[in-house]
Amino acid sequence: MRWTAGLYLVPADATAARQLSEKKFKIGQIVGVIVRKLRNPKFNRLVHKIGQLCVKNIDDFRHMDAHSVLKRIQLEGNIHCDEVAVKPAGVRVLIPKSVLESLRPVLALFGLGLTDTGLLIVRIPRSLSYESMDEAEYQDAAKRICRYISEVYWPSLEPWQIEEMASVMVDE
Template sequence: MTALRKSPAPERFALRVDKGCFRVADTTTAARLRQRSYSVGDLVFAEFKKPRNPKFHRLAHQLGTLCAENLDAFTGMDPHKVLKRLQVESGVGCEEIACLLPSGGGSYVARIPQSLSFESMDEGQFREVMRGLCRHLAATYWPKCTAEQIESMAGCMVQESA
């Protein structure tokens, strides 16, 4: 079977909103822009995403830690690997790709987990994925718990302010 390569994600640059414009947020971004030969007055196309609060990255891993410490199926795994496995098992937060087996032996669907990092996924998408993972955990590993109870145990969701 031929391996599929995922095209690299577009490079992102940190910008701050200023009055009527965007400005470079830090010296690292300024250096990266210079390396790419961007100059004042250049026309560029951009996709704007407001990143999720960075503490969500830590909170997502709390769910992985909860599983690794309490479920035999995840014993010895680090939180990141637990999350990736849950994504693949459940199909939540995954891209699905149809793959053909060599010599006409049929096909299968491969699940490729998306990055959960705060710069890769916005807050709405992240919340959907986390809730989906908790529903999967409740259905598969903790049938006596609801998805909401698992979220609460992991402390993986920040309560929205009223």
């Protein structure tokens, strides 16, 4: 949408107009809208370029695609993830507290947690898509992903160097 004189929001381009028409809104119909400033289109693919950079340069990611790398890093680093408590399938009895305590450090290695009642806490990485995050969230995700890569996988580089290399790839 584009803000215009007269305090109106109108479709910014043909794609936006088509998306609106596909909703089959009727003239005068009241609809809910989430308004936020979209990301800079030029750098929309920055984080995916970071994933590609990892595939090309880090052995741990060599046989993965860029998207899978990003989801793995999000999970490992708890970067823009939601946490949900679930009951593991097949668990019918309460696990004794002593067993829970011994499982916690092992599960933590995999980015998992366990409640006192035996519920497994799992992380679900949020989407990094253009439609899902505003500019501030996206920049935060990019910086945290670069920091995590630098700390865990590529300690010879500073986070800003990883982001700079990916930024150069945006124009490729």
